[in-house]
Amino acid sequence: MRNAPSARHGEAFLPNLSRIAGRLALAALILILCAIAVFPFYWMFVTSIRPSGQLFAYPPEMLPSANSVFSTYVTIFQDTALGTWLWNSIRVALGTAILASFIGAMMAYSLSRFRFQGRGFTEYLLLATQMFPGILLAMPMYVLFSKIGLLNSLPGLTVAYLALLVPVATSLLKTFFDGIPVALEEASLIDGASRIGTFFRITLPLSLPGLASTFLFCFIIAWDEYLFAQMFVRQPGNWTVSVGLASFSGEYVTPWDQVMTAATIVTLPAAIVFLFLQRYLVHGLTAGGVKG
Amino acid sequence: MSTARLEQLSKQYDGHLAVDRINLDIADGEFVVFVGPSGCGKSTTLRMIAGLERATGGEIWIDGKPANHVSPRDRDIAMVFQNYALYPHMTVAQNLSYALRLRNWSRADIDRRVTEVARSLDLAPLLHRKPSQLSGGQRQRVALGRAIIREPKLFLMDEPLSNLDAKLRVQTRAEITRLQRSLGITTIYVTHDQTEAMTMGNKIVVMNGGRIQQADTPQQLYQHPANTFVAQFIGTPPMNLLRCRLEPQDGAIVARGAGVNIPIRLESLTVLRPKIRDGEFLIGFRPEDIVMDPGAAGNGVTGSADVIEGLGHESLVSVKEGENAFIARMSPENAAPIRLGDRLSFSVNPDRLRFFSAESGEAIRVP
Ligand SMILES: Nc1ncnc2c1ncn2[C@@H]1O[C@H](COP(=O)(O)OP(=O)(O)OP(=O)(O)O)[C@@H](O)[C@H]1O
Ligand SMILES: [Mg+2]
Numbered sequence: 287m288r289n290a291p292s293a294r295h296g297e298a299f300l301p302n303l304s305r306i307a308g309r310l311a312l313a314a315l316i317l318i319l320c321a322i323a324v325f326p327f328y329w330m331f332v333t334s335i336r337p338s339g340q341l342f343a344y345p346p347e348m349l350p351s352a353n354s355v356f357s358t359y360v361t362i363f364q365d366t367a368l369g370t371w372l373w374n375s376i377r378v379a380l381g382t383a384i385l386a387s388f389i390g391a392m393m394a395y396s397l398s399r400f401r402f403q404g405r406g407f408t409e410y411l412l413l414a415t416q417m418f419p420g421i422l423l424a425m426p427m428y429v430l431f432s433k434i435g436l437l438n439s440l441p442g443l444t445v446a447y448l449a450l451l452v453p454v455a456t457s458l459l460k461t462f463f464d465g466i467p468v469a470l471e472e473a474s475l476i477d478g479a480s481r482i483g484t485f486f487r488i489t490l491p492l493s494l495p496g497l498a499s500t501f502l503f504c505f506i507i508a509w510d511e512y513l514f515a516q517m518f519v520r521q522p523g524n525w526t527v528s529v530g531l532a533s534f535s536g537e538y539v540t541p542w543d544q545v546m547t548a549a550t551i552v553t554l555p556a557a558i559v560f561l562f563l564q565r566y567l568v569h570g571l572t573a574g575g576v577k578g
Numbered sequence: 579m580s581t582a583r584l585e586q587l588s589k590q591y592d593g594h595l596a597v598d599r600i601n602l603d604i605a606d607g608e609f610v611v612f613v614g615p616s617g618c619g620k621s622t623t624l625r626m627i628a629g630l631e632r633a634t635g636g637e638i639w640i641d642g643k644p645a646n647h648v649s650p651r652d653r654d655i656a657m658v659f660q661n662y663a664l665y666p667h668m669t670v671a672q673n674l675s676y677a678l679r680l681r682n683w684s685r686a687d688i689d690r691r692v693t694e695v696a697r698s699l700d701l702a703p704l705l706h707r708k709p710s711q712l713s714g715g716q717r718q719r720v721a722l723g724r725a726i727i728r729e730p731k732l733f734l735m736d737e738p739l740s741n742l743d744a745k746l747r748v749q750t751r752a753e754i755t756r757l758q759r760s761l762g763i764t765t766i767y768v769t770h771d772q773t774e775a776m777t778m779g780n781k782i783v784v785m786n787g788g789r790i791q792q793a794d795t796p797q798q799l800y801q802h803p804a805n806t807f808v809a810q811f812i813g814t815p816p817m818n819l820l821r822c823r824l825e826p827q828d829g830a831i832v833a834r835g836a837g838v839n840i841p842i843r844l845e846s847l848t849v850l851r852p853k854i855r856d857g858e859f860l861i862g863f864r865p866e867d868i869v870m871d872p873g874a875a876g877n878g879v880t881g882s883a884d885v886i887e888g889l890g891h892e893s894l895v896s897v898k899e900g901e902n903a904f905i906a907r908m909s910p911e912n913a914a915p916i917r918l919g920d921r922l923s924f925s926v927n928p929d930r931l932r933f934f935s936a937e938s939g940e941a942i943r944v945p
Contacts, residue, residue, distance in 0.1 A: 469663035472630050475650040476657045477677040477724070491667050575666035575709055576659075 327553065334358060334546035341542050358547040367522060368548055371530035375509060376555060378440050378526055382447040383505035387497055389448070390455025395485065397456070398463035399471075409460075415453040420513050423450070428517055438521050446514050451504045458503065462496025463489065467576045498566035502559065509556050527552045580641055580731040580764045581606050582627065588635035589622050589788075596622045598788035599636065604766065604781075609758050611779030612768045614811070619788040620768040621660075624734050627766065629653050641731060656725035657734040661741070662717045664709040670720050671696075671705040677728050695723045698757075715746045722754065726761065733758070733765040739774065751778060772812050776800070784808050800864075802932070806939035809862055809932070815894060818904035819860045819934065820879065824851070833861050837881040837899025840926055846944035850933055853942050860939075862932035865894065865907035868924040878925040879904060883916050897922055 333341065335354040340347070363369050397405060427446055428437070436442030466489060474484040490497075512528040519525055525533070531552065534545045582604040589597040597619040604610050612620045625631040627638060629650035638645045645653060656677075665673050671692055678688045696702045699719045709717055718738060725733055738754070739747045755778050758765050769775055775782050776796045783793040784807070791811075792804035803809035809817035822835030824842065831847055833840045838861060842850065850859075868879065881899030893913035895906045906924055916922065933942040 467661070467663065469659050469661055470665060472628075472650075473657070473659060473663040473665070473724075474676070475630070476628055476653075476655060478651045478680040480651060483680070488665060575664050576661040 330546050330549050330553075334543060334550050336543060338541075338543050355543075358543050359551070362544055362547050362551075366530070366534075366544070366548070367525070368527070368530060368551065370523060371525050371527045372551070372555070374440055374524060375526040375528070375552075378444050378447065379505050379508040379555075381441075381444045382451060382508035383501045385444070385448055386451040386455040386504040387459075387501045389452050390459050390500060391493075391497065393452070393456040394459035394463050395489070398460050399468070412453045412457055416457075420450070424514055424517055427514075431518060436518075438519055438524055440519075440524060443515060443518050443526070444508075446518060447504075447508045447511065450514075451507060455500050455504055458500045459493070459496055462493045466492050469576055494566045498563045502563050502567075505559050506556055581639075582732060582764065582766070583639040583642075584623075584627075584636065585639070586636035587623065587626060587633055587638060589619070589626060589631060590634040595788050597626070600790050602783060602790065602793060604764060607762045607764055609755070609765045609767065609778060609780045610783060611775040611781070612766065612783045612785060613770065613772055613775035614785035614791075616770060618785045620770070620785055621736055623785075624657075624736055624766060624768050627732070628655055628657050628734050653732075654730050655732040655734055656728070656730040658721045658725050658736065658738040660737040662709075662721040664717055664720055664724075666709050669706050669708055670701060670712070673709070673720055674701075674705075674723050674727050676724065681728070691727060695727045698726075699723045714741055714743075715750070718742060718746075718750060722757070726757065726763075729761065729763060731764070733763050733767075735765065735767045737769055738767075739769070740771075747774075754778065773814070776812070782812075784811060786811075801930075802941065802943070803862075804941050806860060806862075806934050809934070809941075813864065815865055815905045815907075817862045817864055817932070819862050820902040820904060821858055821936065822861055822902075823856065823858055824854065833859075835861075835900075836902040837879055837897070837904075838902060839880075840878060840928075840931070843928065843944075846931075846933075849944045850942060853935065858936040859942070860934040860936055862934060863904075863926055863930050865905045867927045867930040868904075868906050869927075870906070870908060870912060870922060871925040872923055878923060880921065880923045883918055883920045883922055886913060886916060886918065888913065895922070897924075 332348075332350050335356055335358070336347075336351055337353055337355050340351055396402075397409060427449070431437050431442055431446070436445060470488050470492070471484050474488045475481070479487060510528060511526075512532065515526045516529045516532070519529065522530075522533070527548075531545065531548055534541060534548065582602075584600050584602040587597060587600040587602075588595065600623060602610075612623060614620055622631060626633045627640075629645070629648060633646055640648075640653060640655075665676065668676065674692050674695060675688045678691060683691070692705070693702070696705055699722060701716070701719055701723055704712060704716060704720075709720065712720065718741070721738065725735075735754070739750055742750060751774060754767075767778060776799075779796060781793060782796055782799050784791040784799065786807050792799060792808045794802075794804075799808060799812050803812060803817065806819055809819060820835055820838050822833040822838045822840075824831050824847075825834045826832075827834070827839075827841075831842050833842055835858075840861065853859075871878065879897070879899075881897035881902070881904070883895055884898040884903070885894075885896040887894040887896075888910055890910070893908055893910050895908060895913055895916060897904055897906060906922075933944060934940065935942060
């Protein structure tokens, strides 16, 4: 209103009202979208603490029932191998995320900074690997893994995930490295740092957001993965949670309370990793360094 | 004691020569300015001296030692980048002390030195800010501070002022000059602004198309440009260049062309004659080296007023005659009565006349 001080009262009042209405509509829309996103998780949790008898009550109850049972959260660890599967998944997902980010970072850095024979071709190859559906890769890898004895082992599964995720991690990280001005590294070299020193003192701190999101991405993919996990690992003792969870659905009955309890538990580690990493997921870390 | 020497230095980028066989001697404590239009190879030359770019031909000597294969960190140079290149995740203090920390200075020494430099550049109140929280001028000073904090053998500066507004630029220009003189560190400074070059350098290297056109003091460059490129690049407005031929007139020889009728001294002729024979050549003079003189019609330059620009303290009058055009610098009072289209005559200071080959553009030095 600053540039219209002479506006009559009625006119000045009206836009204010419509602005408030607009804000309210926007807020409502955001709330609805959030609700849609959160509802499955809510339903999962509510179902997990519902007594088995009321699981299929109709009409479905939205609120947790008064006689909620939390005992499933304890018994599930006794009745099933969920604990083992969780531990397996944690090892595979962490291993995959750490290695994929590390290897990806090295590849991405060389692709972003050095000019060498076959650099363009390598980038095409990285992209090309993204064009095959997982199942297409799974078959030949299965044959290969069975020949070299990598089936039925967690390291073997990690290797399979790395094969899928290193190219993705590399592409993701390359975009981040490309966004860090080369001049910063040159300044560091001139200031007296070595190449490696420059990488650790300048490039790495500035690419933390990229590393964090790449790590998170790889962790979540590996955590959720089902196809490879179920094909490559047959011994229940080496299952990951996704395969373990799927095994709950029996031929005749599916114990929904157990499934939902396990599902709730399984989302927790991913959520914890996200919460831990989110402070690095900030933008604008390189702001103010260079101009022009 | 720090000198630098470039010998036949060249840089080729897939097929095209960005820097073409440059030779240059830089003395201890000298302030050398590289100046030239965009894309002439100034930055490339500087980056080769810094070791950020590998020379594809020729030699670089720093302090009498070959430096081609020395890595940037071992050359002991400091560089101010065109875009500052401040470390965005470090505070001003950390930016300043980076080089010292890499050299394992003690905590106390670092603090002392940072304080010193911060005081000399007015950065003391900003030491704990990040680069993103600074203004352009402040960032520029931090970049400068990072260079001077360890007294290096060479300062390299690549258009450090190009991001500043006009007023700040003039101010910082003086600051850098003062700093360089007081530290006495050999400096190579790149700019495409000839005013910056003229005011700052002891020695100016004018480049074009990857080659050095002339390397000289500002006075020599202004008074005796080596070719028409330098004549027109240095000076605002540039040197006037008029096409003419030698012709006999009343038993003497005059340079004659559209609007030009200037007697040539006998001593000059002995040099000029063999070089140009009967062909065309260019005669050059600065806008301030002619004075309006209605009686000079057959003895100077003439033409009709085309554009009149008043700058307050002086006026620039563009004059046209046929294929030739020139600019005269005069006081506003003298310019006041001039109307567009007026016929004007000027006499030329004979000591300030310069001659250039019409084909090659090279200067022909005459006594
Ligand atoms: N990495 C590169 N690959 C190919 N050509 C390049 C590269 N860097 C520079 N050039 C070319 O080399 C020439 C000289 O470039 P340089 O950056 O040295 O110019 P400059 O004089 O600094 O210009 P400006 O005033 O615009 O900064 C230009 O023609 C440029 O296109
Ligand atoms: Mg440049």
